[in-house]
Structure formats: structure tokens, C-alpha cells
Amino acid sequence: MNPVASSVAGDGTGRHVAVVDLGYGDAGKGTVVDWLCASGPVDAVIRFNGGGQAAHNVVLPDGRTHTFAQFGAGTFHGVPTHLSRFVVVDPLALAGEATHLAGIGVPDALDRVTVDREALLATPYHRAANQAREIARGADRHGSCGMGVGESMSYALAHPDTAPRVGDCLDEGLLRHRLRLLRDRLTAELGPLDAPPVADTVTAFTAFARRVAIVDGSWTTRLLRAGPVVFEGAQGVLLDEWHGFHPYTTWSTTTFGNVDTLLAEAGLPGAVTRLGVLRVVTPRHGPGPLVTEDPALRPEERHNGTNAWQGRFRFGHFDAVAHRYALDVTGGVDALALTHLDLVGQYRLRLCDGYDWTDRLPVGPPGDLDRQAALTAKLLASRPRYTADPEPDPDGWVAAVEAALGVPVRLTSHGPTAADKVARRAADKVARLTAAAGR
Amino acid sequence: MGSGAWSTDVYRAASAYRKATGASAFAYSDGGARTVHPTLDPGGVAARESRDSTEHPQSLAVAVLFDVTGSMGGVPRTLQQKLPQLLGLLLRKGYVTDPQILFGAIGDATCDRVPLQIGQFESDNRMDDHLGNIVLEGGGGGQMMESYELAMYFMARHTSIDCHQRRGKRGYLFVIGDEMAYPKVKAREVRKIIGDDLDEDVPLRAIVDEVRRRWDTYYLMPAGSHYAGNRRILDFWRDLLGQNAVELDDLDAVCETIATTVALGEEACDLDTALADLRDVGAGDAATTVSRALARIGADRSPAVRGTLPAASGHADQVTRL
Numbered sequence: 001m002n003p004v005a006s007s008v009a010g011d012g013t014g015r016h017v018a019v020v021d022l023g024y025g026d027a028g029k030g031t032v033v034d035w036l037c038a039s040g041p042v043d044a045v046i047r048f049n050g051g052g053q054a055a056h057n058v059v060l061p062d063g064r065t066h067t068f069a070q071f072g073a074g075t076f077h078g079v080p081t082h083l084s085r086f087v088v089v090d091p092l093a094l095a096g097e098a099t100h101l102a103g104i105g106v107p108d109a110l111d112r113v114t115v116d117r118e119a120l121l122a123t124p125y126h127r128a129a130n131q132a133r134e135i136a137r138g139a140d141r142h143g144s145c146g147m148g149v150g151e152s153m154s155y156a157l158a159h160p161d162t163a164p165r166v167g168d169c170l171d172e173g174l175l176r177h178r179l180r181l182l183r184d185r186l187t188a189e190l191g192p193l194d195a196p197p198v199a200d201t202v203t204a205f206t207a208f209a210r211r212v213a214i215v216d217g218s219w220t221t222r223l224l225r226a227g228p229v230v231f232e233g234a235q236g237v238l239l240d241e242w243h244g245f246h247p248y249t250t251w252s253t254t255t256f257g258n259v260d261t262l263l264a265e266a267g268l269p270g271a272v273t274r275l276g277v278l279r280v281v282t283p284r285h286g287p288g289p290l291v292t293e294d295p296a297l298r299p300e301e302r303h304n305g306t307n308a309w310q311g312r313f314r315f316g317h318f319d320a321v322a323h324r325y326a327l328d329v330t331g332g333v334d335a336l337a338l339t340h341l342d343l344v345g346q347y348r349l350r351l352c353d354g355y356d357w358t359d360r361l362p363v364g365p366p367g368d369l370d371r372q373a374a375l376t377a378k379l380l381a382s383r384p385r386y387t388a389d390p391e392p393d394p395d396g397w398v399a400a401v402e403a404a405l406g407v408p409v410r411l412t413s414h415g416p417t418a419a420d421k422v423a424r425r426a427a428d429k430v431a432r433l434t435a436a437a438g439r
Numbered sequence: 440m441g442s443g444a445w446s447t448d449v450y451r452a453a454s455a456y457r458k459a460t461g462a463s464a465f466a467y468s469d470g471g472a473r474t475v476h477p478t479l480d481p482g483g484v485a486a487r488e489s490r491d492s493t494e495h496p497q498s499l500a501v502a503v504l505f506d507v508t509g510s511m512g513g514v515p516r517t518l519q520q521k522l523p524q525l526l527g528l529l530l531r532k533g534y535v536t537d538p539q540i541l542f543g544a545i546g547d548a549t550c551d552r553v554p555l556q557i558g559q560f561e562s563d564n565r566m567d568d569h570l571g572n573i574v575l576e577g578g579g580g581g582q583m584m585e586s587y588e589l590a591m592y593f594m595a596r597h598t599s600i601d602c603h604q605r606r607g608k609r610g611y612l613f614v615i616g617d618e619m620a621y622p623k624v625k626a627r628e629v630r631k632i633i634g635d636d637l638d639e640d641v642p643l644r645a646i647v648d649e650v651r652r653r654w655d656t657y658y659l660m661p662a663g664s665h666y667a668g669n670r671r672i673l674d675f676w677r678d679l680l681g682q683n684a685v686e687l688d689d690l691d692a693v694c695e696t697i698a699t700t701v702a703l704g705e706e707a708c709d710l711d712t713a714l715a716d717l718r719d720v721g722a723g724d725a726a727t728t729v730s731r732a733l734a735r736i737g738a739d740r741s742p743a744v745r746g747t748l749p750a751a752s753g754h755a756d757q758v759t760r761l
Contacts, residue, residue: 096445105530207456
């Protein structure tokens with residue numbers, strides 16, 4: 001039994017752990033992955049969705065912080081990162097992130113990253129097109145991060161054979177050809193793009209390929225057959241491309257779907273403990289439904305301010321209806337991690353157990369976007385019901401969340417660092433971790 | 440520009456990857472240079488300084504000087520690949536908050552063209568540039584001696600470090616080599632290479648005593664170098680530095696050994712905890728080497744309070760205790 005899995009899942013169901021946000025993102029996946037990697041031997045962190053727009057903040061006890069975007073949130077503990085083929089890789093942002101890591105005492109992050117050659121590239125042309133489209137939407141922005149991740153996925157759907165992929169960076173001529181094609185197609189559609197010349201992008205991308213290990217799909221299988229791996233999800237299930245509240249979604253599968261695919265390919269179906277991350281207040285970055293939104297909730301956010309592309313960071317009370325829906329669409333989890341419990345007592349936090357018309361949202365077949373858009377319209381007109389507030393202490397909240405969602409809470413977070421986490425398995429385990437944290 | 444946390448500037452990325460490629464960090468030397476790079480020239484230098492700043496209020500000077508002569512074989516090149524990790528190792532576990540690291544190289548003043556090369560104290564990866572500019576000698580005295588005493592003279596009289604001057608805390612000096620020092624610092628060599636006018640030679644033991652007043656000084660002798668395992672050389676350094684003369688059986692663990700030594704010296708942790716930390720960051724192999732090298736040093740240090748990540752539970756039973 002892998003100690004990491006056992007620490008979060010009691011008896012545990014698998015050797016690996018997959019961490020997924022059951023809200024709209026920003027619940028604290030980074031800090032949970034950091035804790036997992038601090039708590040036991042982890043061979044690698046595998047990213048399985050999203051791209052350079054992820055922002056997983058990790059704070060170390062000595063005060064150093066880093067916003068993990070493409071590097072896994074276990075990097076501070078020396079854990080290697082693997083970007084699977086489901087990640088949209090941004091070599092430019094990866095360099096910027098590596099430079100910051102070097103400045104805070106992790107000089108070798110690039111030595112510990114492997115990238116699947118099949119992964120799509122996010123390029124300056126995707127980015128410029130992404131931003132041109134969001135600007136054209138005006139007030140109806142979808143909340144895109146402006147990093148070109150969705151643009152890269154949609155271009156690949158339209159042009160699967162010529163979409164630039166990581167492996168192309170190993171072949172300068174092929175890369176140049178595909179980047180030109182991409183630029184010309186997007187320019188024809190949107191007009192001139194604010195992006196650097198193809199030659200300069202080729203220079204940077206081929207330098208990336210010389211520096212970073214590019215691997216084929218068998219690498220993931222090797223990792224999964226060896227030691228314990230942590231799958232680090234990006235964004236949140238409620239933003240999922242098929243099950244989210246269309247059109248306020250992401251071009252990415254944010255459920256456990258890709259994890260299940262990778263494990264099945266490795267011949268290890270189900271060898272994973274599924275850990276859902278939730279926060280005692282439900283945050284949302286940018287527009288879209290947030291039924292429990294309460295402008296009076298203003299927890300201090302060190303890392304998540306307003307940004308030009310996504311707009312305001314909003315907060316709502318714990319929305320058990322929305323989280324229940326997330327559990328239903330993703331097939332459930334083995335355990336929950338509940339974060340930001342240090343806010344309990346500081347604010348009057350409430351728990352929404354039902355809306356004015358239902359306490360369970362209907363789950364549709366994946367891909368029926370008209371149906372999802374209708375659900376979105378319904379949500380934008382829904383009102384929350386707060387039947388019973390949890391006892392205003394951490395134990396009261398854990399009990400209330402477990403009762404509302406029917407899943408055990410195995411990890412609680414009471415502050416930003418790994419030392420502020422408490423595993424709730426058995427009394428002896430809690431005592432041991434508390435002692436370790438107090439040392 | 441996107442809203443992601445990190446710059447997506449294409450030119451900065453290209454430059455960052457090129458810089459990080461580091462196929463040969465010893466670019467200066469590999470380019471055929473046979474004279475000291477201007478940034479590493481000890482001649483006419485009043486002092487190499489390690490200073491407190493608002494950004495780094497608790498500066499701690501750490502100097503690593505290594506033998507670059509032929510007797511060391513491939514060791515200098517291995518050190519060049521490993522040493523850039525040192526800053527990360529010191530910071531990663533929070534042993535020290537503001538280390539400032541200086542790299543330097545030692546040759547033989549009696550016959551080498553570049554007998555002494557001394558970089559600057561840096562608190563970021565600029566120190567890697569100094570490593571890259573070091574000239575590898577390749578020659579060698581053949582007398583089982585190199586000019587370590589000249590390097591110690593420079594460290595004793597031409598460094599100015601706030602950790603000592605302001606807070607009374609010695610810096611850390613690591614000399615990595617495999618031969619003995621000459622018995623005297625020769626006034627003639629000092630004049631030629633550093634530029635000081637000395638009336639007379641300085642005996643080795645006097646300069647060792649002088650340097651140790653400001654620098655907690657260690658001699659690391661790696662296995663795999665020419666004379667490694669030669670008891671006479673280890674005894675020579677033990678006689679000068681006591682238990683601070685350390686034999687290192689795996690050069691791959693050089694940064695871990697240095698970081699652990701500093702952690703023990705700063706009483707940031709005890710040896711067992713430091714070894715557990717190494718396993719924690721995936722350096723399990725290094726931990727074995729470090730425990731063997733430092734058992735004598737760590738043994739008489741008592742455990743102290745440490746304010747860093749909790750040690751991984753379940754690791755303690757894997758620690759090699761000597």
C-alpha cells in the first residue's frame with residue numbers, strides 16, 4: 001500500500017493519487033499536492049489537463065512562494081513533473097516559470113520535467129487569437145485566461161494533422177512549416193495578430209527541445225508501473241468542457257477522465273485514489289454562474305487578484321448542490337480534502353444544501369452543449385437555500401460537508417503551508433502528523 | 440500578453456533555455472583560454488565582499504574552492520555540473536535564509552599559469568557564470584602539493600563578510616582537493632598573483648589559524664581523484680583541520696555534503712534529520728555518502744529546534760546511523 005494513498009484514503013483503493021478540484025478551480029490543489037509530496041515518497045507528478053494558465057500557489061514554511069503553472073506542485077520536494085499528452089504545453093511560459101524557480105532555490109527544475117511529444121503547443125499565435133476573440137466578445141467574455149490554451153485545442157480539432165505539437169520542436173523545418181500555417185490561417189480569420197515573427201518562435205521552441213526531455217507515450221506507462229504518482233488536475237470539474245456550465249467552461253477535460261485513460265493504457269485501470277479538493281467558501285474567477293455568491297465574503301487572496309482577461313475573483317458560500325453535481329459527473333471520489341478551514345470563525349460561512357427548485361442538478365450526456373447552456377440559464381436564475389449552518393468550528397464543518405456530500409474528508413487544511421495540513425485517517429495518524437507539524 | 444503567472448516573451452524564453460543548456464559551463468576554459476578571466480582575477484583585489492542587504496538581511500558567506508589541476512582528473516568537470524545545485528540545496532530545506540556563495544579554483548603557483556581564481560559572493564545564479572569562467576589547468580606539480588596555502592591567504596586577508604563582522608558568525612570555507620599544501624605562503628607568489636607586499640613568507644599553520652578565525656574551514660577529499668585514499672594526504676589535513684578534513688566517497692554528493700555541513704554548523708538540524716531531508720528531496724543515494732563523510736562531524740552536535748518542513752513520517756527507519 002502506498003503511504004501517500006493510505007494517508008488520504010484510509011484503506012485506500014489504489015497506488016496512485018489523483019487530485020481534482022470539485023468546484024470552479026482555486027480550491028487549493030497546489031497546496032494539497034505539495035503536502036502529498038512532502039508526506040511520502042512520490043516518484044512524479046503527472047499533469048493531465050489544462051496548460052500554462054494553471055495557477056497553483058504553494059507557500060513554504062520559510063516564506064518562499066511559487067505559482068505553479070506547468071511545473072508540478074511537488075517541485076519544491078524534488079519530485080519530477082511529467083506533462084502528459086493531454087496538457088497544452090507553453091514552452092515560453094515554462095522558461096519564465098523555471099527562471100523564477102531558479103531564483104528561489106530550485107535551479108534544476110528543467111532537469112526534472114518530461115514532456116510527451118504528442119502534447120499540443122500553445123504558441124504566441126494562439127495567444128494573440130485567443131485575446132482577439134475575447135476582446136471581440138466585449139462584455140460577454142467567457143473568462144478565458146488569454147493564454148491560448150483553448151485556441152490551441154480548437155485549432156487541433158480543426159487541423160489535427162498539422163497542429164503544432166511538442167515533438168515538432170525537435171524538427172526545425174517541420175516546426176517552421178506548421179507555425180507558418182497556423183499563423184496564416186489565424187491571420188486570415190482574425191486579421192493581423194500581435195505576435196512575434198515565426199523565425200523567433202522557432203528559435204525559442206527549438207531551444208526548449210534541446211533543454212527539456214521530450215518523451216513518447218511509453219514514459220507515462222513506465223512512471224505508472226513504477227512508484228507512486230500524484231496526478232495534479234488543473235482548473236475544476238464545474239469548468240469541464242462537456243459537463244461545465246456552457247459557455248463559461250474551459251477547453252479541457254477537468255474530470256478524472258484523462259487519468260482513467262492513462263491508467264487504462266498502462267494496464268492499471270482503477271489503480272488510483274481519487275481525491276476531491278473543496279474549499280469552505282466556493283470561489284470563481286471571472287463570469288458564469290455562482291449561485292451562492294455573497295459580496296460580503298472577501299477573504300484575503302494573496303495570489304488571486306483581478307486580472308485583465310478573467311476579471312474579478314468572486315466568492316460564494318459552500319455550494320453543496322454544485323459540488324454534488326461535480327461528484328455525479330466525475331463518478332465520485334474516494335475522499336475529500338477540505339481547505340481554508342482557517343476562515344471558519346473569521347466569517348459567517350454558510351452551507352447551501354439546496355436551491356429554490358432542487359437539491360440535485362441533472363446530469364446530461366457529455367457533449368450536449370445546448371442542454372448545458374439551458375442548465376446555465378437555470379442556474380443564473382436559481383436562489384440558494386441555507387437550511388442549517390454548520391457549527392462554526394473546523395470539526396463542525398468537516399461533519400457538515402461529509403453529511404452533505406456523503407464522502408469522507410481525509411485531509412484538512414488550516415493555512416498555506418504543508419505544515420498546516422492534517423490527515424484525518426485514524427487517531428494515531430492524526431497525532432503523528434500533528435507532532436510532525438509542531439516540530 | 441496573457442494573464443498567466445509567467446512571462447511568455449519569446450526572446451526571454453530563448454535566452455533562458457540557451458543559458459540553461461549548459462552543455463559546457465566551463466565555456467571560457469573550453470574556448471582555449473589560458474589566462475584568468477577578469478572577473479576571477481585575485482590580482483589587486485582589496486576584498487571580496489559578502490554583505491547584508493534589505494533583500495538578504497542575514498547573509499551567510501559560503502566559499503567553495505576546488506583544485507583544478509591534472510591530478511584531480513575529471514573531478515573539476517563533475518564539480519562544475521554539481522555545484523550549481525548548492526544554492527538550491529541550502530535554501531530548499533530552509534537551513535539558512537540568505538546564503539552568499541563564492542566559487543574559486545586552486546592551481547599550483549610554482550608551475551601553473553592560473554594558480555588562483557576567485558569569483559564573487561553571489562546570492563543568485565550569477566555564481567554559475569563564475570563557475571563557467573574558471574580555467575581548468577590540467578597540469579599538475581607532481582609533488583603531491585598544490586597552492587592551497589595561497590588560496591587560504593586570500594580568504595584570510597582579502598575577504599570581508601558581514602556574517603562575521605556584524606554578527607560574529609564565521610563563514611564556511613570548503614576546499615576540495617587531493618594533495619597537500621606547500622609549507623609556506625611565499626611572499627614572492629603573493630606579490631605576483633595578489634599584489635600584496637609581504638616582508639616575509641607566512642608559515643602554513645599560521646595562515647590556517649588566521650583563516651579559521653573568520654572561516655569555518657573544511658577540506659573535502661573526493662574518491663576517484665588521483666591521490667584519493669592516500670592516508671598521508673588525509674593525515675596532513677587532519678593534522679591542520681582535525682575532523683574538518685573529510686573524505687568523500689562519491690563526488691555526486693558534494694553539494695549535499697556541503698549543504699549538510701552548513702546545516703549542522705548552523706545547528707539548523709542534527710545529522711539524522713539532515714539525512715532524512717536528503718531522502719525527502721529524492722537524494723537517497725547522496726544521504727549514504729554524506730552520512731559516511733560527516734558521521735564524525737554530526738556526532739557531537741546536539742539536535743536543535745528547526746523551523747522547516749516536517750520530516751516525512753516513515754522515513755526515520757531508513758536513515759543509516761553510523
